[in-house]
Amino acid sequence: MDQIQNILQNQILKAAEEKIDAEIDKLDNLTEDDLENIRRKRVHEMKLRQQQMQQWKTNGHGEYTEIAEEKEFFEIAKKSSNFVCHFYRDDFFRCKVIDKHLSILARKHMETKFCKINAEKCPFLTERLRIKTLPTLALVKDAKTKDYVVGFSDLGNTDDFSTDVLEWRIAHAAVIEYSGDLLVPPGQATKSKFKIKSKKTIRENEDDDSD
Secondary structure (H helix, E strand, O other), X not given: OHHHHHHHHHHHHHHHHHHHHHHHHHHHOOOHHHHHHHXXXXXXXXXXXXXXXXXXXXXXXXXXXXXXXXXXXXXXXXXXXXXXXXXXXXXXXXXXXXXXXXXXXXXXXXXXXXEEEEHHHOHHHHHHOOOOEOOEEEEEEOOEEEEEEEOOHHHOOOOOOOHHHHHHHHHOOOOOOOOOOOOOOOOOOOOOOOOOOOOOOOOOOOOOOEO
């Protein structure tokens, strides 16, 4: 078994080295016209990104806000392709924990709209999305609910999880731009106690507040 693993590792390393050598050769053979085309493409991409950033700001991205009415949920889902909504209650401590982390992530991830809505004031929405445990995060991509973060069970079952861990969990639904390793939680060598449940499974949990 060890011999087979060594062979596979050597093959992977050889393939990677060949790819790097090919890229180096390609760079060495670039002409002035090639470099100019690369520059123009980069400038164009930067302009598009700037326009996109402005559109995000117009749509209220960059801050963690509250939705007053249920209809706003659907309006935001149409305007923002990436959308995270926190269903909460004022008297639940764990909802305040989520608020703290989402306030940070909203500023970090301009590409995503972060909101919260009082679960007691949106009975139609909670019924439609089958929200039974609070806090619950609905992770919406292109106007479709892709996943949920229910309570803290996906976050190590502790109130002291880091913002990085919540960011990592949200990234599994591809609603934020994330460059980390989705297979391993931040600060962990392995998956350890962080176990992500099947998406769209809303359940009661004795460790979480429930409505």
